[in-house]
Amino acid sequence: MRRKKLLLLTGFATLVAGAAGPALAQASATDEIARYRQMLADGNPAELWEMRGEELWKKKTGPKNVSLEQCDLGKGPGVVKGAYTELPRHFKDVNKVMDLEQRLMHCRMTLQGLTRAQATAQPFAATGKPSDIEAIVSYITSESRGLPMATPTGHPMEKAMYEAGKKIFFYRGGAYDFACATCHSVDNQRIRLQDLPNILNKKNAQLAYTTWPAYRVSQGEVRTMQHRLNDCFRQQRFPEPLYGSDAITAVTMFLAKNAEGGVYAGPALKR
Structure with a gap:
């Protein structure tokens, strides 16, 4: 199995490296990438991150020497099943809308006694x-696999966060006068081998959002939604948001709500 996975990953890397050549049509490259993803699906390396994440979730650590098993992600203390499909959301205990990574930071600080610097290191x-x-994050999100996205917007602060995310999505700026919408509001658009999903198209939004976090073959790491969005800001030549920024939560809320009803399938596999 390990040898098969190695061969497939090598083949995938070769495909990505060679597909930029003029001899390979774009549509063909997309089909081949999809085929490799399907072949690797049963052995996604993200599983290793999920297992390590579960161990860390249950591990007693920090100044208070406690685990994260009493962390409330919105469905009650310690409940991870289905929690990601209802995030971001408003949390009464802090009177704030939080995404998964913000909430995890909060739990590490309040339950385990870590400082903000330690919790975000x-x-x-x-x-x-x-x-x-x-x-x-890989472990928590994996516990929502197969469940439909149902991010709430019933609370006034959730509605406000969604609207803020929408404004950021369409805001143009930076050295190239780009917005998120520049790349992600048109059908059938791409950069080199990378398809650019139209987030205003419900099917596209569902497919895009429900596959993050993801194991990136090109980086050999699982990358979270925070990382994905930070990279988008970088490509727009915007200043990189601080980790746990409300701006990232707002955009995440906009994306998650647009993907409502989509079946969560992450952590997935990306190029």
Whole structure:
């Protein structure tokens, strides 16, 4: 199995490297990438992050030497099943709308006694430096696999967060005068091998949102929604938002609501 996975990953990397050549049609490249994803689906490396994340969720640590098993993600203390499909959401205990990574930060601080700096240290893995946050997020999100997205917008603050996310999505700025909508509001648009889903198209929004977090073959890491959106801001030449920024939560709320009803399928596999 490991040898088969290695061969498939090697083949995928070769495809990505060679597909930029003029001999390979764009449609054909897209089909081949989809085929490799399907072949790798049963052995997605993200499973390793999920297992490590579950261990970290249950591990007693921090100044208070407690686990995260009493963290309330919106469905009650310790309940992770289906929690991700209803995030971001308003939390009464802080009177604030939070996405998963903000809420996880909150629990690490209040339950385990970590400082904000400790709770947000290494949010994204780097060479030789794995991220506990990416692992825990992988575990939590995996517990919603197969369930429909149902992000709430009944509370006034949830509605306000959605509208803020919508404004950010359409806001043009930066050195290139780009907006999120520049790449993600038109059907059948792409950059090189990368399809650009039209987030205003419900089917596209569902397919895009329900497959993050994802294991990125090109990076050898599971990347969270925070990382994905930060990278979008980088490509727009905007300043990178601070980790746990409300701006990221707002955009996430907009994306999640647009994907309502879609069946969650992450952590998935990406190029």
